[in-house]
Structures are given as structure tokens and as C-alpha cells.
Amino acid sequence: MPPPPIRPGCIRASLTPFLYPAFSLRSLRPLLLPLPLRCLYTSTTHHPFAPPHADSNRLDPTPDSYSLTPFADRCILTVEAGSGGHGCVSFVREKYIEEGPPNGGDGGTGGNIYIQAVRGETSLHKLARRRLIKAGRGRNGQGKMRGGERGPDMLITVPVGTIVREIQRHDPAEEAEAAEREADFHGAQESAAGEEQGNYTKDKWLVFPGLIPSELNRMVFPTLPKTRRSPLAALQPQAPIFLDLDKHMETPMLLAAGAMGGIGNPHFVTHNNSRPKMATRGDTGMKLSLQLELKLLADLGLVGLPNAGKSTLTRALTNSRARIGNWAFTTLQPNVGTVVLDDHKGRPAVTKRLRDGTLRENFLIADVPGLIEDAHLDKGLGLGFLRHVERAAVLAFVIDLSAGDAVETLKLLWREVSEYEALRGKELNAETERRMVTYRPPGSRTSVKGATAELKAPDFDNPESLPPLTGTPISSKPWFVAATKADLPDTQHNYEALRNYLHDMTVGVQPHPSQRKNAWKRDLQSIPVSAIKAEGVDAIPRLVMELLEE
Numbered sequence: 001m002p003p004p005p006i007r008p009g010c011i012r013a014s015l016t017p018f019l020y021p022a023f024s025l026r027s028l029r030p031l032l033l034p035l036p037l038r039c040l041y042t043s044t045t046h047h048p049f050a051p052p053h054a055d056s057n058r059l060d061p062t063p064d065s066y067s068l069t070p071f072a073d074r075c076i077l078t079v080e081a082g083s084g085g086h087g088c089v090s091f092v093r094e095k096y097i098e099e100g101p102p103n104g105g106d107g108g109t110g111g112n113i114y115i116q117a118v119r120g121e122t123s124l125h126k127l128a129r130r131r132l133i134k135a136g137r138g139r140n141g142q143g144k145m146r147g148g149e150r151g152p153d154m155l156i157t158v159p160v161g162t163i164v165r166e167i168q169r170h171d172p173a174e175e176a177e178a179a180e181r182e183a184d185f186h187g188a189q190e191s192a193a194g195e196e197q198g199n200y201t202k203d204k205w206l207v208f209p210g211l212i213p214s215e216l217n218r219m220v221f222p223t224l225p226k227t228r229r230s231p232l233a234a235l236q237p238q239a240p241i242f243l244d245l246d247k248h249m250e251t252p253m254l255l256a257a258g259a260m261g262g263i264g265n266p267h268f269v270t271h272n273n274s275r276p277k278m279a280t281r282g283d284t285g286m287k288l289s290l291q292l293e294l295k296l297l298a299d300l301g302l303v304g305l306p307n308a309g310k311s312t313l314t315r316a317l318t319n320s321r322a323r324i325g326n327w328a329f330t331t332l333q334p335n336v337g338t339v340v341l342d343d344h345k346g347r348p349a350v351t352k353r354l355r356d357g358t359l360r361e362n363f364l365i366a367d368v369p370g371l372i373e374d375a376h377l378d379k380g381l382g383l384g385f386l387r388h389v390e391r392a393a394v395l396a397f398v399i400d401l402s403a404g405d406a407v408e409t410l411k412l413l414w415r416e417v418s419e420y421e422a423l424r425g426k427e428l429n430a431e432t433e434r435r436m437v438t439y440r441p442p443g444s445r446t447s448v449k450g451a452t453a454e455l456k457a458p459d460f461d462n463p464e465s466l467p468p469l470t471g472t473p474i475s476s477k478p479w480f481v482a483a484t485k486a487d488l489p490d491t492q493h494n495y496e497a498l499r500n501y502l503h504d505m506t507v508g509v510q511p512h513p514s515q516r517k518n519a520w521k522r523d524l525q526s527i528p529v530s531a532i533k534a535e536g537v538d539a540i541p542r543l544v545m546e547l548l549e550e
């Protein structure tokens with residue numbers, strides 16, 4: 001069998017010679033031989049007099065040397081736009097003017113709720129703790145025609161990569177409008193002639209404080225003014241809300257506009273009643289129940305069994321302080337690290353230009369808790385954390401060479417990842433269905449204008465109009481294997497078998513372990529590394545840069 005293809009500049013230059021000298025001598029062409037052969041088997045652990053590796057402490061830290069920040073990647077949040085202030089019943093009171101004209105001001109509009117994805121935020125834990133976010137209520141109107149102050153707004157800041165989904169909505173203005181339409185339809189003929197008259201309802205009207213009940217009974221109320229909406233309501237996102245905030249936002253975005261304030265008594269002056277003793281109450285603010293989900297936006301996602309060495313690899317590649325321990329499930333929450341593409345000598349170690357021509361200086365790596373067999377049946381920490389690697393452009397399967405057959409481990413990991421992909425497919429279908437149920441044809445009697453504007457019919461011919469729920473399926477993303485703990489004895493055969501398996505998959509002799517049609521299997525690579533000694537890890541940034549181009 002011909003030797004597997006070697007990616008130029010990647011495996012050739014730095015890795016295989018470090019870790020498996022014998023193996024590399026066999027497989028590399030003679031021209032490559034005069035490379036510095038730093039044999040891993042002669043380094044610190046086996047050679048008592050060798051100087052300790054400068055970084056060994058950082059990569060094999062004591063159990064308490066890690067940074068732990070509070071983290072939550074999901075939460076359910078109720079947001080309430082501010083209610084409007086009440087209108088005021090008041091009259092001019094001046095010397096020599098016994099019964100002055102009405103001068104009650106209107107109530108202020110309630111505060112709005114805004115959302116903004118910002119770069120500095122990394123977690124949803126603060127929002128998860130708060131649960132309810134309420135914008136301020138508008139102030140009541142006052143005498144001398146003074147309008148009430150607007151309620152204070154509320155800004156929700158979330159990390160970049162947050163998805164916001166609406167679970168439930170209670171929009172009193174929408175209900176009031178529906179009731180008005182119903183009333184218009186039934187009462188059109190009856191009120192054709194004569195002055196319209198309304199009824200007193202406690203939750204809509206405010207009356208002059210000094211009124212006695214018999215006076216109230218005799219009072220003639222005008223019809224209730226039509227429901228008004230704040231002009232900002234037109235800027236609210238379409239219902240049901242689905243936002244994918246995957247970019248830093250310079251300005252906040254409106255989620256829910258505050259409710260309108262009530263109107264003061266001067267609005268109700270008529271020929272028959274020059275001193276109306278009523279004003280309207282402010283509207284109640286809209287209430288939204290939202291589900292927030294954070295998907296870390298990393299370029300490289302690590303997938304592996306517990307204890308495979310993912311966190312150690314993350315430490316070796318970045319400056320992160322991920323927790324490392326010799327037991328399963330050391331990592332309980334995702335860590336994100338930045339791999340700086342610079343060898344600290346003033347010039348970039350890897351030079352790659354982005355599509356827009358700018359030089360790429362770093363990439364992000366997401367280390368998530370380990371997967372175990374049957375994770376899709378909710379064993380271990382479940383598959384939930386896989387959604388963080390779902391958005392990663394490139395996947396690295398981290399496999400411990402000292403822990404059993406690497407090929408079997410790789411197959412097991414792919415099995416779980418495929419299960420996750422299938423689950424996500426079902427979720428996507430459910431989401432599409434949910435959105436289709438809420439569709440109301442334009443002009444139907446139950447459709448609502450303004451904030452909860454009619455949904456456009458989903459246009460299946462034009463994929464742009466469908467919700468952008470998923471990007472590339474996981475199995476179609478470029479991937480490679482980071483074979484860790486290559487410094488341990490008797491790992492060489494395991495690595496060789498893995499490498500042959502990947503080669504067979506590349507040439508089509510072996511099927512892709514996910515069994516999917518469009519699975520990515522172009523020039524599959526396995527990189528042997530010893531993360532704990534920071535050997536061989538240099539090849540990973542280079543390979544990732546190449547794969548990011550795909």
C-alpha cells in the first residue's frame with residue numbers, strides 16, 4: 001500500500017519526527033531527513049537530568065490552578081415593556097375663575113426593551129439569574145397640561161452568538177385591537193345615528209377623585225378612544241421573534257416598544273360636557289417569554305471522550321487556563337481560547353489572509369465537556385454542549401492514543417455526532433412547522449397590524465426567506481484528528497492504524513463513519529501531539545488555517 005499523502009509544511013516539518021522518529025523515517029522521503037529530530041522519548045519524564053520543560057507546569061497544572069467564570073449557555077427570560085402612565089383629570093384653578101377648563105396632561109409612554117449583542121459578554125448567566133426584565137412605567141400626566149415622563153428603557157446585552165426565540169407573547173394592545181374590530185363589525189348598524197356612548201370600565205377609565213357613586217352612575221362616558229401604539233412599535237421584529245445575533249451590534253435593536261400612556265381630560269370636551277371628569281388609564285406593556293441560547297462562535301471545535309486531553313491541548317495552543325485533571329468530566333462548561341498566530345518574534349507564524357484581504361491574526365478554539373458513548377440518550381453531560389461546536393468552521397476529534405483502539409474511538413465519536421445531527425434536523429423541522437402554524441394570510445380578520453404584523457408566507461423557492469437555523473451540517477465540515485498523549489509508550493501502532501484508516505477513508509476504501517452522503521473526507525489528517533509537553537501542537541494552527549479556507 002502506498003504511504004498516505006503528507007500535507008506539505010504541516011506534518012512534514014515539525015511533527016512526526018518529534019513523536020515517532022522510527023515511523024517518520026519509514027514514511028518520509030529521504031530528502032526530508034535532515035530535520036531536527038527531537039525525540040520525545042528522551043525528554044523530561046524519562047530523563048531525570050534533562051532540564052524541565054519551561055511550560056510543563058502550565059500544561060500540567062495543580063488541580064486548583066484554573067480559572068472558572070460563571071457560565072450559562074441557555075436561559076428563559078421574560079421581558080415586559082413598560083406600561084403607559086395614566087391621563088390626568090384636572091381643571092384650571094385660578095382666582096376669579098371658579099370653574100376653569102380641563103387641563104389634565106397625558107400619561108407618559110412606557111419604556112422600551114432593547115437587545116444588543118456585544119463582544120465583551122461571554123455568558124448568559126446574569127440573565128439566567130434575573131429571569132424577568134421590566135422596562136419602566138411611564139409617569140402619570142399632571143395638571144397644567146403637563147404630560148407624564150417616559151418610562152426608562154431597558155437594554156439586554158448578550159454575547160455575540162446568541163439565538164433568541166419567542167416562546168410566548170401577551171400583547172394587550174393586540175387583544176384590544178381584536179376586540180375593537182369585533183365590536184366594529186357587530187355594532188356598525190346600531191350606532192349609525194346619534195351620539196356614541198361608551199360604558200364605564202374600571203380598568204380603562206379614571207374619574208375625578210372626589211366623585212360619589214351616584215354621580216358616577218349619572219355620568220355620560222364617551223366611547224373609548226381607539227387603541228394607540230407607540231410609533232416605535234413598527235420597528236419591533238416580526239412575531240414570532242427569531243433572532244440570530246451572530247455579529248457584534250453597534251446599536252441596540254428594539255425588542256418590545258413601551259405601551260402608550262392614557263389621555264387627559266381635555267380630550268373629552270364636547271358641546272354637552274365642557275368639564276369632563278374622566279381620563280383614560282395607560283395601556284399595559286407587552287410581555288414576551290424568550291428563550292436565549294448561546295452558541296459559541298469558534299473557528300475550531302474540539303470533540304473527544306472525557307479525559308482525552310482536550311483541555312490540555314487548548315492550554316497548549318492558547319493562553320487559556322482551562323481546568324485539567326486526570327478524571328472524566330473535568331471540564332463542566334465550555335472554554336474558549338484564542339490561538340494567536342504569531343511566534344512572539346514579531347512576525348506571524350502562519351500568514352493567512354481573510355476573504356476581505358485583512359491578515360488573520362488569531363482564531364478561536366472551543367473546548368467542550370467530553371462526550372461518552374450513548375451521549376445522545378442523555379448519558380454523561382449529554383449532547384447539549386455539541387451545539388457549541390456546531391457552528392465551528394473546523395472540527396478536531398481529540399483522541400487519546402493510550403486509551404484503547406483509536407479507530408474505534410473515532411467511530412464512536414462520529415456515531416454520537418451523527419445522532420446529534422439527526423436530532424438537530426428534527427428540531428429544525430419542528431421549528432419550521434411552528435412558524436408555519438402562526439402564518440395568517442394578509443387581510444384575514446384575525447391578522448393584526450403594527451407590532452405583530454402579518455407574517456409573510458414562507459417562500460420555499462427562495463431559501464433566503466427561511467429562518468437561518470443551521471449552517472453547514474456537522475458531517476460536511478472539514479475535520480481532522482488530534483491524536484494526543486503520543487508521548488506515552490506503546491502508542492505508535494495505535495497511531496499508525498488510525499492514520500491508515502484515515503487514508504483509506506480519503507481514497508474511498510473505507511466509508512465515512514457518519515454514513516452521510518455529503519460527509520467531508522478530503523485528505524484527512526491525523527496529527528500526533530503531546531499537549532502536555534507542547535510538542536507537535538504547532539502543526540494544528542497551520543492545518544486549521546488551511547482547512548478554514550475550504
Ligand SMILES: Nc1nc2c(ncn2[C@@H]2O[C@H](COP(=O)(O)OP(=O)(O)OP(=O)(O)O)[C@@H](O)[C@H]2O)c(=O)[nH]1
Pocket residue numbers: 059060304305306307308309310311312313323324325326327328329330331332368369370371484485486487488529530531532533
Ligand atoms: N502524557 C500525557 N498526558 C496528557 C496529555 N494531554 C493530557 N494529558 C493528561 O490527561 C489528563 C486529562 O486531560 P484533560 O485535558 O483534563 O482532558 P479533557 O479531555 O479535557 O477531559 P474532560 O474535560 O474530562 O473531558 C490530565 O491528567 C492531563 O495531564 C499528553 O499529551 N500526554
Ligand SMILES: [Mg+2]
Pocket residue numbers: 310311312323324330331367368369
Ligand atoms: Mg477538559
